[in-house]
């Protein structure tokens with residue numbers, strides 16, 4: 001007999017086997033018990049969560065000769081007829097391949113005639129969002145007033161593509177992503193039915209990878225089982241079969257960051273690119289690795305919650321011992337931001353490299369207070385190694401080690417003159433690119449203007465959140481420091497809102513016309529120019 005994939009072999013046959021959708025199962029049970037079924041259902045939700053299976057169960061349940069609380073009996077002629085496809089009253093249409101108006105007409109033409117067997121004619125239209133406009137219109141007419149013997153069950157993963165006219169005529173059921181727990185339990189059941197054993201951790205790993213889809217979980221399980229024909233399905237084997245990106249690479253990258261080995265990190269990325277690895281996925285996985293490092297750094301008990309082979313776990317523990325929790329959290333932040341940035345970027349690799357450089361060289365993030373931890377650690381290390389001393393202080397200015405500005409008492413800077421302000425405004429793109437991420441958005445949305453009194457005014461479109469954000473003392477002080485870095489004097493500034501839209505069109509930089517409207521080059525990593533970068 002040919003091999004049948006697990007997810008097909010174990011398609012739920014009644015409501016008791018539909019897992020993780022209790023809200024839907026309960027409602028359907030009640031309707032069936034009271035014989036109050038609707039005439040148009042819409043099943044939505046991610047793939048592999050049970051929409052088609054439930055539609056088939058419902059189609060049998062309404063026709064079954066001896067229905068049970070779980071739906072169809074599975075034994076009567078009608079149940080069997082539907083199961084083997086010989087019954088003439090259940091119609092399954094895949095709208096993905098039959099999306100034209102003619103396809104819909106063919107179906108609908110039969111609607112007017114009572115079923116010859118069973119009570120209802122049930123039309124299951126899968127991937128209904130694929131129907132063409134005219135096909136929808138044809139369907140709509142029938143949905144408006146279906147004959148009493150007709151039930152439509154529409155299923156789709158993309159409910160937002162359906163016209164409101166269709167939505168308003170259906171009872172809608174949202175199929176949820178299925179929890180890891182529920183998926184693991186189901187897999188255990190099926191493994192038992194198959195006479196196989198599996199490590200709990202192996203099943204958990206598969207369930208996590210399936211991301212809420214039972215079908216994906218079962219396909220993955222299939223791969224693992226096929227690979228390991230007998231014996232207990234072990235955790236290490238599972239990792240191997242599913243080609244989990246070798247965590248050793250992540251560990252090497254992590255150590256590269258700790259040792260400030262920018263070049264090493266960049267060359268690993270080079271290798272990954274050569275191997276054709278998808279960088280967004282790669283960075284996502286690296287964030288997950290860092291998360292594991294973080295958990296183990298925070299508590300050694302955490303290893304239980306982490307999916308790693310024994311060998312890799314040893315390495316992870318070593319990694320966790322190498323850094324402060326704060327630093328790890330900072331890396332996680334840098335790389336999670338990166339995931340969002342590179343998703344649609346053309347030059348992903350450049351962004352990935354920048355992120356590694358940011359982590360390797362804490363000075364690059366000089367205004368990011370979190371990088372202080374790294375910079376202090378670097379200094380401490382230098383002290384410990386004896387390569388840093390007060391006597392040598394004058395030469396330390398040339399040293400590569402980070403200098404901690406906060407430690408140095410700076411003399412009060414002179415107040416800025418209008419010329420300084422003008423200089424600052426002319427170099428506004430530079431100011432923006434010096435801002436830390438949490439501030440950059442706000443600074444970008446304002447227009448710097450040299451006021452009548454020679455002072456800087458930051459104008460925000462009225463109601464803009466940026467105005468409120470920048471008025472916060474920490475951000476305000478931070479910005480003030482950036483200004484000072486740029487012009488060498490203390491720039492007083494006010495934050496104002498304006499209704500004037502022209503102000504943001506370009507042009508009006510300077511109420512006294514002292515500054516010519518400069519070209520506002522947007523710095524490299526803005527969202528707007530990400531695509532064509």
Ligand SMILES: Nc1ncnc2c1ncn2[C@@H]1O[C@H](COP(=O)(O)OP(=O)(O)O)[C@@H](O)[C@H]1O
Pocket residue numbers: 006007008010011012017018019020021046047048049050051052053054155175178186214215216218
């Ligand atoms: N909620 C669920 N409970 C049990 N098995 C499920 C569930 N959802 C999906 N499956 C498994 O995945 C397979 C495909 O499910 P299906 O109902 O076609 O998903 P959908 O139509 O939502 O994409 C089923 O045959 C079954 O093995």
Ligand SMILES: [Mg+2]
Pocket residue numbers: 048051052053126155
């Ligand atoms: Mg389906």
Ligand SMILES: [Zn+2]
Pocket residue numbers: 064065066067072073074075076077078079080
């Ligand atoms: Zn039956």
